[in-house]
Amino acid sequence: MEGFKFYMPTNVLYGKDIIKEKGSLILGYGKKAFIVTGKGSSKRNGSLNDIVELLKENNISYSIFDEIEENPSLETVERAALKAGEESPDFIIGIGGGSPIDSAKGIGILIKNPEASVEDLFGNVQLESIPLIAVPTTAGTGSEVTPFAVFTDHKLKTKISFTQRVFPEVAFLDPKYHEFMPCSVTVNTAVDALSHLIEGYLCKNANVISDASAEKGFKLFGECINALRAGEFSYEIREKLLLASTLGGIVIAETGTSLPHAMGYSLTYFHGFSHGKANGILLKAYLEFCENAKKTKVILDSLCLKDLNEFGEFIEALMGKEEFVSEEEIIQYTKAVMSNKAKLETHPYKVSEEDILNIYKKSLF
Numbered sequence: 001m002e003g004f005k006f007y008m009p010t011n012v013l014y015g016k017d018i019i020k021e022k023g024s025l026i027l028g029y030g031k032k033a034f035i036v037t038g039k040g041s042s043k044r045n046g047s048l049n050d051i052v053e054l055l056k057e058n059n060i061s062y063s064i065f066d067e068i069e070e071n072p073s074l075e076t077v078e079r080a081a082l083k084a085g086e087e088s089p090d091f092i093i094g095i096g097g098g099s100p101i102d103s104a105k106g107i108g109i110l111i112k113n114p115e116a117s118v119e120d121l122f123g124n125v126q127l128e129s130i131p132l133i134a135v136p137t138t139a140g141t142g143s144e145v146t147p148f149a150v151f152t153d154h155k156l157k158t159k160i161s162f163t164q165r166v167f168p169e170v171a172f173l174d175p176k177y178h179e180f181m182p183c184s185v186t187v188n189t190a191v192d193a194l195s196h197l198i199e200g201y202l203c204k205n206a207n208v209i210s211d212a213s214a215e216k217g218f219k220l221f222g223e224c225i226n227a228l229r230a231g232e233f234s235y236e237i238r239e240k241l242l243l244a245s246t247l248g249g250i251v252i253a254e255t256g257t258s259l260p261h262a263m264g265y266s267l268t269y270f271h272g273f274s275h276g277k278a279n280g281i282l283l284k285a286y287l288e289f290c291e292n293a294k295k296t297k298v299i300l301d302s303l304c305l306k307d308l309n310e311f312g313e314f315i316e317a318l319m320g321k322e323e324f325v326s327e328e329e330i331i332q333y334t335k336a337v338m339s340n341k342a343k344l345e346t347h348p349y350k351v352s353e354e355d356i357l358n359i360y361k362k363s364l365f
C-alpha cells in the first residue's frame with residue numbers, strides 16, 4: 001500500500017442536546033466570546049439560545065454578529081471583524097450553515113492579526129485564528145471539520161476560497177437544530193455533501209482513510225434517498241444527513257474539492273444557483289469524465305442507483321431544471337476554472353479547457 005497522511009484535529013461531538021451535555025469543553029478558551037451567525041435561522045432552531053445559555057451559565061461574556069448572508073461577501077467579513085476588534089474576544093463561535101462558519105474562520109484570523117486586511121486571507125503567509133467553535137445547522141458543507149472558507153469577492157466577480165487553514169477546535173453536531181430546515185435548504189445542502197463525498201473520493205489526493213469515510217458517507221446518503229425524493233425528513237434521516245455531511249467534510253479536509261466546485265462558483269455568482277445545485281447539476285457529466293468505473297460502481301451501489309443515467313435523473317428530480325446559461329457565458333466560466341490551478345491539480349490527470357467546456361455543455365444544454 002502507498003504511504004499517506006491524514007490530519008483531522010477537530011474535536012467532533014455528536015448527539016441530541018450535545019451542547020448541554022458536553023458544552024463545558026469550551027471553558028478553556030477564555031472569558032469573552034464573539035458569536036457569528038446568520039440573520040434568523042439560529043434564533044428559530046434553538047442553536048443560538050443553547051450557546052448563549054452555556055456562556056451565561058459559565059460567566060463568559062459575549063457579543064453577537066448576526067448579519068452573515070448566504071455566500072458571504074468579504075465586505076461583511078470585514079465589517080464583522082471591525083466590530084469584533086473593538087471587543088478583543090478570546091474565542092469565536094460560528095453558528096449556522098457554511099456561510100456563518102466560513103465567515104467565523106475569516107473573522108477569527110482578522111481578530112488574531114489586527115494588522116491584517118481581508119486581502120491577507122488570500123495571501124501566501126499562513127495566519128492563525130483565535131480558537132473557533134462550530135455549530136453546524138445545515139447538513140452540507142462540512143465546514144465544521146474543514147480548514148477551508150469560501151467568500152464572495154465582488155471585485156473579482158466570483159466566489160473564492162481563502163488560502164488560510166482554520167480547523168475549528170470543537171464542532172457540536174446536534175440534529176435537533178435541523179428538524180425544521182425547509183425542504184429546499186435540506187436538499188440543496190445534502191447535494192453539496194454528496195458532491196464533497198464524490199469529489200474527494202475521485203480526487204488525486206484520496207487515501208485509504210478518506211475513502212473509508214466517503215464510502216460510509218455514500219451508504220448513509222443512500223439511506224436518505226427516498227426521503228430526499230419525497231421531501232419528508234424524519235429525525236433519523238436528519239441524523240444520517242448530518243453525519244454524511246460531516247464525513248464529506250472530513251474527506252475534503254484531506255483531499256480538497258475538485259472540478260464541480262471550481263465550475264459551480266460562476267453558476268452561483270452569475271446565475272444565483274444555490275451552492276448545492278451549482279455542484280449537483282455538474283456531477284453526472286463529471287463522473288462520466290472521470291472514467292473511474294470501480295469507484296463509480298461503489299457510489300451507484302451505495303445510492304441504490306442502477307447507472308449514471310438514473311443518477312442524473314435523481315439529481316434533476318431534486319434540483320429541478322437548470323436555468324438558461326448561454327454558450328458565451330460557459331466559455332467565460334471555463335476560463336475562470338482554468339485559472340483555478342489549486343482545484344485543477346486535485347484531478348488525477350491533466351484537464352484541458354475543452355474538457356471543462358464539455359462538462360458544462362453536457363450538464364447545461
Ligand code: NAP
Pocket residue numbers: 037038039040041042045068069070071072096097098099100102137138139140141142143146147148149150151159177178179180181182185189192275276
Ligand atoms: P448557508 O448559506 O449557510 O445557509 C443557507 C440558508 O439556510 C440561509 O438562509 C440560512 O438562514 C438557512 N439555514 C441554516 N440553517 C438552517 C436551519 N437549521 N433551519 C432553517 N434554515 C436554516 O448554507 P450552506 O449551504 O450551509 O453554506 C454555503 C456556503 O458554504 C457557501 O458559501 C459555500 O461556498 C460554502 N462551503 C464551504 C465549505 C467549507 O469547507 N468551508 C465547503 C462547501 C461549501 P440564516 O441566514 O437565517 O442563518
Ligand code: FE
Pocket residue numbers: 140141192195196261275
Ligand atoms: Fe461545497
